[in-house]
Amino acid sequence: MGNPMKIRARAEGDVVEVKVLMAHVMETGQRKNQAGELIPAWFIQRVEATYGDRVVLSAQWGPAISANPFMSFKFKGGAKGEKVRIAWFDSKGDTRTDEVIIA
Amino acid sequence: MREVRRLRSVVIRWIVACACVLFGVAWAAEDRRALDEIQKYRDMLKDGNPADLMELKGEGLWTTPRGPKQATLEACDLGLGPGVLEGAYAQLPRWFDDAGRVLDTESRLIHCMTTLQGMTTEEAIQGWTRPGSDMEALVTFVATKSRGLPIRPSQSHPREAEMSAIGEALFFRRAGPLDFSCATCHSLDARRIRLQELPNFLDPASARESMIQWPAYRVSQSAVWTLERRLIDCIRQMRAPDADYGSDVIVALQMYLQRQASGGVLEAPGIKR
Amino acid sequence: MTPRLCLIGGLILAALPAVAADSDVLQRAEDAMHRSFSTATEEEWRTRLAQDEVQALCSAHHNTPPPEIAERIVAQSRTNIRYPDDGKLLGNWKEGEKLASIGTGGHIGKIQPDRAGTRRGGNCYACHTMATKEVAAGNLGPTLTGYGKRLGSSPETVKFVYEKVWNAQAFLPCSHMPRFGANGWLTPEEIAHAVAFLLDPESPVNR
Amino acid sequence: MEYPRRHFFIKAAGVIAAFAAAGWIDPTLADSVEWNKRAFDVKTLDELVGLLGGEPASISEAIHFDAPDIAENGAVVPLAIVSAIPGTESIAILVEKNPNVLAAMFTLPEGTLPEIQARVKMAETCNVYALVRAGGRSFYTAKEIKVTLGGCGG
Structure with a gap:
């Protein structure tokens, strides 16, 4: 299920800025271990951000996104005190969802 | 933060000044641009330090009943009394009567995990060489509880002064096929390995600037490293065999470095190459 | 004295x-x-x-x-300096250039040892500016850009540079520079390549 | 791991379909709950644009691409992209010399600003592209980022 994300969401006027850190190895499948064997790929493939029922961002990622990914984006129409929810889905079928209250 | 930036700009100016005298203005401009861009790179990474994830994980480990005794670490005494976390990291390593040794953060946590939770040492440090290990998470969590406080390693026991003196001797101790010691890279001002700026641990200002950042997320490792992990790797880079985790050499070096950096206000966790 | x-x-x-x-x-x-x-x-x-x-x-x-x-x-x-068997202290600068960039080799232990067959280099760029096209050059040691242009390549100079790389402490006691030859880290032939990288007029260090 | 995976796909498929129907998602980029393997297998910017449809991408100064000229480590290269192209629907990041060129595609539903920050891995010094899709057309800007060697080298 993975470790918790760290999400920050801040409203300024009617624009909410969301910053997300995710705990994930983002293994490319190209690296070798000490024994010289390839380490299998394992990375987040899709990310989805929702505000209430509204999708505010969806993303598809490849293994070239850095380990422990960080992303930020902004959307209009969010209100303080409401929640933003982030979900990720990885190449092994793992998924994790966390949410934060907009400050 | 302002002081750190000012220091950096002083360092950059110093490098550039020397370069101008020696090799001409064009070369210096190029070098400064490189350092400026690296500074920009670091600034862009500051917001959203993945080490924050390890702080979260460490807090979870601290408050979760674990080990054969199913106890949490909340009664662990890091030197300021059972359960007192605020400022404890900033004053380690220190002498502990109950252990009869000078201990650093890691070895004190091992002590708590074995005594309070009933773990073996092997269980306590399990996976410490791998990214995201429990020990790195716990140290990160403990260190953040000293954020904003000055580094002030304990000076209450004569064995602490002895450890610091041993640490200084080890700092200068050259050995191995490349004749390296810590001082080879860390006893001169404004030096770099490739583009990597090196702290000069003989200069308190430079020592502080470096030490206030540990534990740090290391982008080259995609992982948080504690100072202990970093020192063990420095010794590996010097082409020595592996030093034991929590061993006296590692504790003594930390004692010396923390003393050199006394007064530096902790910003942990930092972000480093 | x-x-x-x-x-x-x-x-x-x-x-x-x-x-x-x-x-x-x-x-x-x-x-x-x-x-x-x-x-x-x-x-x-x-x-x-x-x-x-x-x-x-x-x-x-x-x-x-x-x-x-x-x-x-x-x-x-000064007592244990050895020279290449063929007596040539000026090797191939291209080989020297490779050695200058390689920072691996010689790591032991269980945590992160070098893989078998890892090339051992001189890692000169870790501490010295050499060819200007390499931006990521360190400054623990003095700059060596244009070294050959400044020093020329008389037999005395070639010998001095060879011996300096072999054992820097033959000139500067307690120099921070590794004693590459005396410690057996580089072979006499490899040191001759490094000397060529520094002194050969065709080398990017001097162009 | 089989069960949760199926479970998630079924659930997510419903959600995505609903949003796609509402017109919030660019169908060329995120119309499927499946990862777009074809897009991530492309070897060039042109190939990706071909896959997305429309004319070849044109270079645009309306895409502001902020990143350091030199990265201290290729494992983490921070990027900030802001598009001033009206009707920006998605932003993709491509790294020219990576084994797989496409690093990420962000789909921006209505109400989401065309501003993205992310961090990518770079195998070596090369161009990084920000590719913007708007009204079925493709625009891009490029920036060369140097990846340096640091540390002790081992």
Whole structure:
């Protein structure tokens, strides 16, 4: 299920800025271990951000996104005190969802 | 933060000044641009330090009943009394009567995990060489509880002064096929390995600037490293065999470095190459 | 050293802050070493952890040895210089260029040893600016850009540069630079390649 | 791991379909709950644009691409992209010399600003592209980022 994300969401006027850190190895499948064997790929493939029922961002990622990914984006129409929810889905079928209250 | 930036700009100016005298203005401009861009790179990474994830994980480990005794670490005494976390990291390593040794953060946590939770040492440090290990998470969590406080390693026991003196001797101790010691890279001002700026641990200002950042997320490792992990790797880079985790050499070096950096206000966790 | 020089040396020494560590602390540091590398083999103790005389002297004096010890180090460092079998001290600069960039090799232990067959390099760029096209050059040592242009390539110069790379302490006692030849890190042929990289007019160091 | 995976796909498929129907998602980029393997297998910017449809991408100064000229480590290269192209629907990041060129595609539903920050891995010094899709057309800007060697080298 993975470790918790760290999400920050801040409203300024009617624009909410969301910053997300995710705990994930983002293994490319190209690296070798000490024994010289390839380490299998394992990375987040899709990310989805929702505000209430509204999708505010969806993303598809490849293994070239850095380990422990960080992303930020902004959307209009969010209100303080409401929640933003982030979900990720990885190449092994793992998924994790966390949410934060907009400050 | 302002002081750190000012220091950096002083360092950059110093490098550039020397370069101008020696090799001409064009070369210096190029070098400064490189350092400026690296500074920009670091600034862009500051917001959203993945080490924050390890702080979260460490807090979870601290408050979760674990080990054969199913106890949490909340009664662990890091030197300021059972359960007192605020400022404890900033004053380690220190002498502990109950252990009869000078201990650093890691070895004190091992002590708590074995005594309070009933773990073996092997269980306590399990996976410490791998990214995201429990020990790195716990140290990160403990260190953040000293954020904003000055580094002030304990000076209450004569064995602490002895450890610091041993640490200084080890700092200068050259050995191995490349004749390296810590001082080879860390006893001169404004030096770099490739583009990597090196702290000069003989200069308190430079020592502080470096030490206030540990534990740090290391982008080259995609992982948080504690100072202990970093020192063990420095010794590996010097082409020595592996030093034991929590061993006296590692504790003594930390004692010396923390003393050199006394007064530096902790910003942990930092972000480093 | 003449008596007069000795006197000056002694005065300089007296004026310097005491840097030599006291022998009791040095002994305790050695004891700490012996307690802290439980997995090291006997060979590793001999070749990686124990100090030779020069290392021990430089450590004890924090790399600023008093004159008589400095002299001893230089004299000793001049005794064991070996040269390539074919006598050519100027090798192939292209090979030297490769060696200058390679920073791997020689890592041991269980945590992150080098993979079998990892090339061992000189890692010159870690500490020196050489060809200007390499942006990521360190500055622990002096810049070597245009070195050959400045020094030329007379036989004396070639010999000096070869010996300097072989054992920097033959010229500067307690130099931070590894004793690449004396320690067996690079072969005489590899050092000749490094000399060519520094001095050959065709080398990017001099173009 | 089989069960949760199926479970998630079924659930997520419903959600995505609903949003796609509402017109909030660019169908060429995120119309499927499946990862777009074809897009991530492309070897060039042109190939990706071909896959997305429309004319070849044109270079645009309306895409502001902020990143350091030199990265201290290729494992983490921070990027900030802001598009001033009206009707920006998605932003993709491509790294020219990576084994797989496409690093990420962000789909921006209505109400989401065309501003993205992310961090990518770079195998070596090369161009990084920000590719913007708007009204079925493709625009891009490029920036060369140097990846340096740091540390002790081992």
